[in-house]
Amino acid sequence: MITSRRTLLQAAGAAGLVSAAGLPLRASAQTPITVGVIYVGPRDDFGYNQAQAQAAAALKKLPGVKVVEEEKVPETIAVQKTMEAMITQDKASLIFATSFGYFDPHMLRMAEKYPKVRFAHGGGMWTEGKHPKNAGSYFGYIDGAQYVAGVVAGHMSKSKKLGFVAAKPIPQVLRNINAFTMGARSVDPSITTRVIFTGDWSMAVKEAEATNSLVDQGVDVVTCHVDGPKVMIETAEKRGIMTCGYHASQAALAPKGYLTGAEWDWSTPYGMLVDAARTGKPHLNFLRGGLKEGFVKMSAYGPSVTPAAKAAGDAARTALTTGNFAIFKGPLKDNKGGTVVPAGTSLEMTNLELEKMNYLVEGVLGSIPA
Amino acid sequence: MASVQSVLAAALRPVNAPPAVLAWLVPIASIVVGLLAFGVFVALLGRNPLEVYATIFEGGFASAFSWNNTLLRAAPLILTGLAVAIPAQAGLVVIGGEGALALGALAAAAVAVPLAPSLGAGALVAGAVAGAAAGGLWFALTGYFRAYRGLNETISSLLLSYIAIAVFNHLVEGPLRDPASLNKPSTLPLPDAAMIGQIPWLDVHWGLAIGLVACLIAQLALSRSTQGFALRVAGGNPRAAMLVGLPVGALIVAACALGGAAAGLAGAIEVMAVHSAASASVLAGYGTTGILVAFMARQQPLAIVPVAILMGGIAAAGSLLQRRLDLPDATTLVLQGLLFVSILAGEAFMPKERR
Numbered sequence: 251m252i253t254s255r256r257t258l259l260q261a262a263g264a265a266g267l268v269s270a271a272g273l274p275l276r277a278s279a280q281t282p283i284t285v286g287v288i289y290v291g292p293r294d295d296f297g298y299n300q301a302q303a304q305a306a307a308a309l310k311k312l313p314g315v316k317v318v319e320e321e322k323v324p325e326t327i328a329v330q331k332t333m334e335a336m337i338t339q340d341k342a343s344l345i346f347a348t349s350f351g352y353f354d355p356h357m358l359r360m361a362e363k364y365p366k367v368r369f370a371h372g373g374g375m376w377t378e379g380k381h382p383k384n385a386g387s388y389f390g391y392i393d394g395a396q397y398v399a400g401v402v403a404g405h406m407s408k409s410k411k412l413g414f415v416a417a418k419p420i421p422q423v424l425r426n427i428n429a430f431t432m433g434a435r436s437v438d439p440s441i442t443t444r445v446i447f448t449g450d451w452s453m454a455v456k457e458a459e460a461t462n463s464l465v466d467q468g469v470d471v472v473t474c475h476v477d478g479p480k481v482m483i484e485t486a487e488k489r490g491i492m493t494c495g496y497h498a499s500q501a502a503l504a505p506k507g508y509l510t511g512a513e514w515d516w517s518t519p520y521g522m523l524v525d526a527a528r529t530g531k532p533h534l535n536f537l538r539g540g541l542k543e544g545f546v547k548m549s550a551y552g553p554s555v556t557p558a559a560k561a562a563g564d565a566a567r568t569a570l571t572t573g574n575f576a577i578f579k580g581p582l583k584d585n586k587g588g589t590v591v592p593a594g595t596s597l598e599m600t601n602l603e604l605e606k607m608n609y610l611v612e613g614v615l616g617s618i619p620a
Numbered sequence: 621m622a623s624v625q626s627v628l629a630a631a632l633r634p635v636n637a638p639p640a641v642l643a644w645l646v647p648i649a650s651i652v653v654g655l656l657a658f659g660v661f662v663a664l665l666g667r668n669p670l671e672v673y674a675t676i677f678e679g680g681f682a683s684a685f686s687w688n689n690t691l692l693r694a695a696p697l698i699l700t701g702l703a704v705a706i707p708a709q710a711g712l713v714v715i716g717g718e719g720a721l722a723l724g725a726l727a728a729a730a731v732a733v734p735l736a737p738s739l740g741a742g743a744l745v746a747g748a749v750a751g752a753a754a755g756g757l758w759f760a761l762t763g764y765f766r767a768y769r770g771l772n773e774t775i776s777s778l779l780l781s782y783i784a785i786a787v788f789n790h791l792v793e794g795p796l797r798d799p800a801s802l803n804k805p806s807t808l809p810l811p812d813a814a815m816i817g818q819i820p821w822l823d824v825h826w827g828l829a830i831g832l833v834a835c836l837i838a839q840l841a842l843s844r845s846t847q848g849f850a851l852r853v854a855g856g857n858p859r860a861a862m863l864v865g866l867p868v869g870a871l872i873v874a875a876c877a878l879g880g881a882a883a884g885l886a887g888a889i890e891v892m893a894v895h896s897a898a899s900a901s902v903l904a905g906y907g908t909t910g911i912l913v914a915f916m917a918r919q920q921p922l923a924i925v926p927v928a929i930l931m932g933g934i935a936a937a938g939s940l941l942q943r944r945l946d947l948p949d950a951t952t953l954v955l956q957g958l959l960f961v962s963i964l965a966g967e968a969f970m971p972k973e974r975r
Binding site for chain 2: 321322328331332
């Protein structure tokens, strides 16, 4: 039983290696391939890991694609060994390393050691000339989805006070806080967002405390950027306020208060990367996209969302997907009064400047801890 | 004086109490019982236990690759286990290893990186010394509070561990942050060429050998040296120890400091052999797992080595169980739990140690 399965895997792996090496030995979209997917947390966390696992589940449905998965792999030597084990024991020829901390040094080491295997990392900044060609990163411009969620939240809020439970003040998180706030303030400039940093990606108790504290301050819509939004959403629902989700849909956790949410749709980049590997095309080293490209999506509107809020949300989404609407454009002030984007400057979503964001925009109440 | 000697003899906890045959037979039988219980568990889940056993063996112990995998995962646990076992000789339950590991990692990153260009391998030695010193000083605080302020060492070491981790996060995200580490705050990295290398013919870094040597030295020092003897007397019965004039307070502080040094060294090795910089990823729970390792090893330094290897093997096997049989990660925890419960239950069959 075991032997026969392994033989099959070896055959699949060998075929994958051939195509990865760029030798199109009858390589096609039907070439069998074994794909490894590694998660830092549990696959059913209603958050970051679940979003990646949903894409892995979509891959499993493709004929000829075998997916091996491992969850709760820490960002240590353990992930190097897991990658290596996927390559040697499971004959995987394409590895999705989904956690940010897997990139440097772990995935880079393995990419150097196994030049014929393709490595795709969720979020990391793969840089041409600096990092191996068989490594790469895929990521989504989720600030667009946060902006749309902000528009909906801005329409629904009665207290004009929004809340944001954030993990760490790193550029990605700041960008989400800012986009959400700017979406809401595009509806009503008197709206403010109170932000609380918990200090780490998974801090259930602090996330609950932060949510309660925000409700006590009069906030009536709350969203977050932590690994698993479950605690925040459930706490907010219990306290009777509205929520916007993040990473994956948490609608099931808040049947009353869930408005919408900024979700990843990793099945798009996963599909592109698998397709390139199977057809022997070069590895996609730098893969990005937003709402338009289908890398991120919105949760379906919750039952309490008014028609006006829906219409405004849809309009914002259309502007982001069809027009050349830029969220971050001058004149833009931070919440200390300084100008961060001068008048006349418009930062497109792909602008790398945005990936170094170190400010909170006007309307955000809170500061970046030193 | 005879009464003092008899008190002393009763106070002494022997380092290698059980007869040799039992010492090997009981743990092995316990592991078999634990594995059988796990087989029942997976059978209830509708899986074939024989296939599961084969996968555990293949993942942890069947090939050169799986042995490398197991040993690599075991390496940090040997030192963090020692961090619990050494203070235990003084009768203390110190559980703040994660904090000492964090400070060790931080000290190594702060010292080894600037020295690497000029000192080469010397920078690694300096980093290791700095890491051990930082961890040692941190645990010494716990020892001091215990010996001279009567503060419960379990609680104080746990709370000090939280403080150490907060200090670690503050420095990594603030003053010591590499400005280039945008979305993953880290200290400046050690260049690849300057890192701790691999043991020849193994795919495992030198940290494993350092852990083995540390356990060996600890075992010898405890069983053969005057200070080790004094420490065990102080641990067995502090009053009796004081009665014969042993410096109990100093012994407690020293035992804690040595334990902390082991955890700090583990952190330093993580940075200098694996991560190249200190970041939140370094804090993966090795300090906490070390508590389990030390208790399973009945606080015997040499027994820590096989226990840590067993833990590494379970982790490596758990990895394959997930991938090959699609079992969730929690299955590994069940396996680990069943093995631990049966090993600890096996203690009942050992001759009782006197405290």
